Amino acid sequence: MGRTSDARDKILSAARTLIEQRGYTALGVAEICAAAGVPKGSFYHFFESKQALAITVINEHWTEQRQQWTEVLGRDRPPLQRLRDLFLATETVQRVGQQDNGKVVGCLFGNLALELSNQADDVRQRLQEIFDAQIELIEQVVAEAHERGEIAATVDMHDAARSIVAQLEGRVLFAKLLNDPGQLEAMWRNCLALLGAPPLEAEADSPR
Amino acid sequence: MGRTSDARDKILSAARTLIEQRGYTALGVAEICAAAGVPKGSFYHFFESKQALAITVINEHWTEQRQQWTEVLGRDRPPLQRLRDLFLATETVQRVGQQDNGKVVGCLFGNLALELSNQADDVRQRLQEIFDAQIELIEQVVAEAHERGEIAATVDMHDAARSIVAQLEGRVLFAKLLNDPGQLEAMWRNCLALLGAPPLEAEADSPR
Numbered sequence: 345m346g347r348t349s350d351a352r353d354k355i356l357s358a359a360r361t362l363i364e365q366r367g368y369t370a371l372g373v374a375e376i377c378a379a380a381g382v383p384k385g386s387f388y389h390f391f392e393s394k395q396a397l398a399i400t401v402i403n404e405h406w407t408e409q410r411q412q413w414t415e416v417l418g419r420d421r422p423p424l425q426r427l428r429d430l431f432l433a434t435e436t437v438q439r440v441g442q443q444d445n446g447k448v449v450g451c452l453f454g455n456l457a458l459e460l461s462n463q464a465d466d467v468r469q470r471l472q473e474i475f476d477a478q479i480e481l482i483e484q485v486v487a488e489a490h491e492r493g494e495i496a497a498t499v500d501m502h503d504a505a506r507s508i509v510a511q512l513e514g515r516v517l518f519a520k521l522l523n524d525p526g527q528l529e530a531m532w533r534n535c536l537a538l539l540g541a542p543p544l545e546a547e548a549d550s551p552r
Numbered sequence: 553m554g555r556t557s558d559a560r561d562k563i564l565s566a567a568r569t570l571i572e573q574r575g576y577t578a579l580g581v582a583e584i585c586a587a588a589g590v591p592k593g594s595f596y597h598f599f600e601s602k603q604a605l606a607i608t609v610i611n612e613h614w615t616e617q618r619q620q621w622t623e624v625l626g627r628d629r630p631p632l633q634r635l636r637d638l639f640l641a642t643e644t645v646q647r648v649g650q651q652d653n654g655k656v657v658g659c660l661f662g663n664l665a666l667e668l669s670n671q672a673d674d675v676r677q678r679l680q681e682i683f684d685a686q687i688e689l690i691e692q693v694v695a696e697a698h699e700r701g702e703i704a705a706t707v708d709m710h711d712a713a714r715s716i717v718a719q720l721e722g723r724v725l726f727a728k729l730l731n732d733p734g735q736l737e738a739m740w741r742n743c744l745a746l747l748g749a750p751p752l753e754a755e756a757d758s759p760r
Contacts, residue, residue: 369577457729510722521665
């Protein structure tokens with residue numbers, strides 16, 4: 345039992361690293377099993393197909409990321425500061441990924457959205473749900489800032505949350521293309537601009 | 553001579569369609585030649601490798617897109633309106649792509665940036681140059697709006713142009729993921745927010 349679930353974990357871990365480094369299409373089951381150090385025969389004991397594995401990798405990554413987002417966005421801090429903390433945490437994730445892989449790996453969800461969404465309907469649907477959940481987490485914090493009068497009264501909160509997630513994906517794309525996690529530093533002022541929040545005051549009361 | 557260049561064009565056209573639909577990695581030279589209706593042997597007469605073909609597809613697409621961007625952004629219209637025209641033109645490109653392919657194909661450069669930039673240094677470098685050129689084209693128009701006092705005086709124009717292109721890539725990602733070119737409708741108000749331009753006045757004097 346211990347050994348069995350160990351093999352599954354090894355496959356998942358190897359698959360995630362390889363997908364982050366080289367995408368989904370380039371990989372074969374044999375290569376994933378070789379990297380995981382498990383016999384190829386055991387793959388289909390755990391996963392129906394390579395696509396089923398991709399969905400599991402996506403789900404496990406979202407479980408981790410949602411936990412991080414929920415923790416950061418739920419802190420006992422002013423709402424706009426929590427958004428800033430999220431951007432800093434995202435930049436750190438990309439820096440650590442760069443150290444581990446030699447290159448910025450970007451966002452697993454964004455990568456797979458562009459690579460696979462037109463080819464695999466179940467991947468598309470799962471990624472839609474995940475981006476919707478991200479937008480909802482951001483929107484809750486935007487609503488708190490709105491209640492406190494810290495953002496423009498006229499802002500459509502759901503739309504603003506969607507714009508922030510779109511900006512984050514675009515900035516992570518630049519971070520990957522330029523192999524430079526510093527591309528995410530602009531997220532904070534971009535977010536304030538998208539929310540119609542006064543940039544200087546907000547800057548002044550935030551810790552560096 | 554006519555026949556020879558015809559074969560090259562057919563390969564390029566087929567490759568672009570296939571790359572837009574399924575990405576670069578999934579394709580083989582044989583499949584591209586079959587789709588182009590040219591003998592496989594002729595491929596290496598025109599292209600040194602599949603990667604060399606990808607660079608040529610990128611360059612030809614940028615030649616077309618740069619022409620469109622230059623035309624739209626150079627019109628005799630107020631600068632912010634020209635940015636709006638660019639977003640409308642981009643949305644139209646995605647709608648036409650959706651009609652032709654059945655699905656929104658997204659941005660060829662963004663797709664390949666996420667798929668290939670960590671695996672092919674020449675693709676990475678060419679895409680960096682193209683995004684820099686896009687940012688520069690936007691920045692020129694932002695500078696005009698700045699001179700006319702139509703955007704916030706404090707805006708860093710280069711940084712704002714980069715943020716607009718990042719937002720555009722993020723919005724195109726959503727358009728592809730949701731198979732919905734309408735995701736680009738928000739670009740105009742997102743752009744005004746990023747530039748610190750007053751949203752309502754700008755909305756009022758723009759044609760629908």
